[in-house]
Amino acid sequence: MTNRATGTPDERLPKAAGAGRASHDVEAPDIETSSDAYAGRFRGGVGAWFLEVQAREVLRLLRQAGGGSLPETVLELGGGHAQLAGPLAAAGIRLDVQGSVPACVARLSRIIEAHPDLVSFKAARLTALPFADASYDAVVAVRLMAHVERWRPLLADMARLSRRTILVDFAPDDGFQKLADASFGLKRRVESNTRPFFTHSIREVEAALSGLGFTEITWHRQFILPMAAHRALGRPGLSRTAEVVARTLGLDRLTGGPVLMCASRPR
Numbered sequence: 001m002t003n004r005a006t007g008t009p010d011e012r013l014p015k016a017a018g019a020g021r022a023s024h025d026v027e028a029p030d031i032e033t034s035s036d037a038y039a040g041r042f043r044g045g046v047g048a049w050f051l052e053v054q055a056r057e058v059l060r061l062l063r064q065a066g067g068g069s070l071p072e073t074v075l076e077l078g079g080g081h082a083q084l085a086g087p088l089a090a091a092g093i094r095l096d097v098q099g100s101v102p103a104c105v106a107r108l109s110r111i112i113e114a115h116p117d118l119v120s121f122k123a124a125r126l127t128a129l130p131f132a133d134a135s136y137d138a139v140v141a142v143r144l145m146a147h148v149e150r151w152r153p154l155l156a157d158m159a160r161l162s163r164r165t166i167l168v169d170f171a172p173d174d175g176f177q178k179l180a181d182a183s184f185g186l187k188r189r190v191e192s193n194t195r196p197f198f199t200h201s202i203r204e205v206e207a208a209l210s211g212l213g214f215t216e217i218t219w220h221r222q223f224i225l226p227m228a229a230h231r232a233l234g235r236p237g238l239s240r241t242a243e244v245v246a247r248t249l250g251l252d253r254l255t256g257g258p259v260l261m262c263a264s265r266p267r
Contacts, residue, residue, distance in 0.1 A: 027127060028100035029147035034080025034107060042083070049236040050227065054142065054260075055087035057220055058167065061262035062138060064218065065165045071137030075161055077126065077154075078144035080104030082111060089115040096136070098122050098129065126154065131161050138165035145170045146197040146258070152208055159212040166214055167262045169222070173199040175255020176226050205261055214263035221256030 025031065032038055042051055063070050070091055079085060079097040085108055088095050095118060097108055105112075105121040112119045124130050126148070139162040141154070146169075148154050158166045171177060177199055206217050223230065224246035230239045246252070 026147060026149040028125070030078030030080055030100050030104060030126070030144060033078065033143050033147075034082075034099060034104040036107070038081065039107060044234075045236040046230055046234060046239065049239065050223075050230075051083055053222055054169075055084060057222060057260055058084060058140070058142065059087060059091060061167060061218065061220065061260060062140075062165065065138070065167075065216070065262050065264045067267075071165060073136045073138075075131065075136040075139045077129075077139065077141040077158070079140075079142075080107060080121075081143055082107040084140065084142060085111045085119055086114075089118045093118065095119045096122055096131075098124055098126075100124070100126060129157050129161065133160050134163045136161055137163055138167060140167045142167075142169045142260075144168075145200075149198065151198070151200070155208055156212060159209075159214060162214075163265075165262060165264045166209060166212075167260065168205070169258040169260045170205060171197055171199045172221075172257045172259050173201050175257075177255075177257060202259060202261075205259075206263075209261070209263040213265055215266055216264040217261065218263075219259050219261040221252050222258055222260060224251050224256040 041047065059070065062074075065071075070093055073094045074088060074096070076084060076088070076095060076097045078099070080099040085095060085097055089111060097105075097119065099105060099121060100123070102123045104123065108119070108121055112121065122131075127150075139158040141158065145151050145154065155166070155168070158168075202219065206219075209215075209217060224243055225239070230236075233239060246256075
């Protein structure tokens with residue numbers, strides 16, 4: 001099989017944790033993540049802490065990639081979940097958010113109303129993005145790659161659209177994640193509406209981005225302990241302490257996720 005985005009042979013499909021295969025829409029998975037039901041996964045103190053950590057680290061990595069400055073323009077793919085639009089706009093970034101169908105704008109509406117000069121929504125298929133080459137300083141996809149089967153064409157399109165930086169998150173296939181299949185039933189009991197997801201090795205994603213010319217790469221594990229464990233604990237203060245202890249012990253070298261990976265073209 002040939003990768004239509006790059007013209008190169010496609011390597012193996014990603015591993016699907018939980019059910020052995022993806023049972024949901026892998027062409028437009030952001031429709032589900034744009035829903036109120038999905039947002040319910042981040043209600044409460046633990047959910048707010050998850051989003052706080054995610055936004056902080058995304059902004060930190062983008063600033064680091066820019067040599068201390070944030071990008072002026074960003075395209076966020078699959079961003080109808082509205083988890084990053086507010087923090088990016090608050091930082092003064094001009095942001096276009098892509099969603100697979102017009103309904104994906106629902107959770108973004110208030111953010112667009114609050115920042116009409118900075119935030120806009122574009123409905124377009126992930127597999128046929130209509131944006132011009134090199135039209136954004138950075139292209140971001142968070143909570144997307146774990147549910148996209150053809151992830152290499154997705155990265156290739158992000159590379160086409162970005163002048164400088166790509167940022168993605170994904171579930172790594174190391175550490176606690178090796179137990180994903182065995183523990184998926186428990187995870188579903190804790191989180192109720194979780195769904196199967198694809199995992200990747202950190203090295204294979206690095207290699208894919210390097211092959212696209214984005215060779216300045218850094219990455220960060222958002223959490224060391226499984227997010228389901230933090231949800232089950234239900235005490236964000238205790239979770240914060242546990243995460244600090246885990247990093248102090250160097251466990252981030254072995255386990256943790258999702259991984260945020262930021263890659264840039266050479267200066």
